[in-house]
Amino acid sequence: MTAGDLITADGQLEWRGALLGSATPFRLTKLEGWLDLTEMRGDDYDRPSRHGMYPGASLMGKRVVTFSFLVKGVPLAQFQSMVDWMRALTAPVEQPVEQPLVIRLGGQSWMTMARCKGRTLNVDKYYALGYTTGAIRWEATDPRLYSPAEHVLTTPLASPATTGLKFPVQAPFDFGTGPTGGFLTATNTGSVASWPTLQIDGPVTGPVITNHATGERLAFDPTVPITAGQSLVLDTDQRAVTLNGGNASNLLLTRGWFPLLPGTATRLDFTASSYDPAALLTCRWRDAAA
Structure with missing residues (x-):
């Protein structure tokens, strides 16, 4: 309940x-x-x-x-x-x-x-x-x-673009497909800033979460892998980082903490040192008022 x-x-x-x-x-x-x-x-x-x-x-x-x-x-x-x-x-x-x-x-x-x-x-x-x-x-x-209801959005890493035009060019033209995924858009419909909880599920190496509008980044050590079955959780309100429940603050190299501003759609970009289709970013937040 x-x-x-x-x-x-x-x-x-x-x-x-x-x-x-x-x-x-x-x-x-x-x-x-x-x-x-x-x-x-x-x-x-x-x-x-x-x-x-x-x-x-x-x-x-x-x-x-x-x-x-x-x-x-x-x-x-x-x-x-x-x-x-x-x-x-x-x-x-x-x-x-x-x-x-x-x-x-x-x-x-x-x-x-x-x-x-x-x-x-x-x-x-x-x-x-x-x-x-x-x-x-x-x-x-x-x-x-x-808000009593918690909002939840997820995104995988951006998939690599498929091959486009091949030369010599011959109709019909195949422009390929652009990358998909790699970002989510969270909206806080309240009246004050709300600090989200961000979860990264492996396998992924060197994940980075970026506030698209401001450039603020939460970037992890690009050489340390988060393996399959491991979850990296960032509590942006408490400034806490855990890996499978244990303190992992030392892995966070860039600490550009950011909230979800009220009445604004905030785009979060999810990138990493290498691509794995199973990597996942989850954003959880509640609308906030004062």
């Missing part, structure tokens, strides 16, 4: 395989931090002996999402079990692992990876009657919101 599959209506949230919000016992009363721009961090610095500052980097901080709810209309005999269920759902885990939080508003579902950092369940004079209010707070170290 993909994160967000349980959601069927606006105002619903999915967390740890559970549905909250509209049409559930935990009804949404307020949602904070989801559509907001997060606090920005940067390093503007003073203009010496002048008014104002010079602009430095302006980067998003973590995203904090608070879901306020009320529990109403639950049979009194089931009320305490619903409260216990909520406490278990939001209980901390031993390892600091972020999990998918998906929310749908205005017909659009977006996802972030977050950890539950707070829960309130208010106890007042109406609690004994099966009525309470509360809130859940999540924090996401990556502030971007992503």
Whole structure:
């Protein structure tokens, strides 16, 4: 099951395989931090002996999402079990692992990876009657919101062109065929840059991935082969390179990391030191918003 599959209506949230919000016992009363721009961090610095500052980097901080709810209309005999269920759902885990939080508003579902950092369940004079209010707070170290669906495109290396005209020339003319493959075009339909995961499956020697528009390159040692059955994975967001799960950062000689810019079709060219029809480049990404 993909994160967000349980959601069927606006105002619903999915967390740890559970549905909250509209049409559930935990009804949404307020949602904070989801559509907001997060606090920005940067390093503007003073203009010496002048008014104002010079602009430095302006980067998003973590995203904090608070879901306020009320529990109403639950049979009194089931009320305490619903409260216990909520406490278990939001209980901390031993390892600091972020999990998918998906929310749908205005017909659009977006996802972030977050950890539950707070829960309130208010106890007042109406609690004994099966009525309470509360809130859940999540924090996401990556502030971007992503499409729940992951996009996947693949391309082999460009096949060599077939032989064209042979002399002496005689009709009908055979111009041959040009190379096929060797590139893919990924489009991020969100509003902020999205950093893709790139996977190269062997056999291939000296693979190179190039951003066609900017010339930025991710180039590997041209003498080191990636054999059949091996997979080289580049996490462009984390700047991590692994070969069959082990660290292979030393093989990456040119580190021209690049994202998929919003609203732009980004062409990625796939080349190598030698041609093998079984070599394959796979690009995985999600649309990203803020």
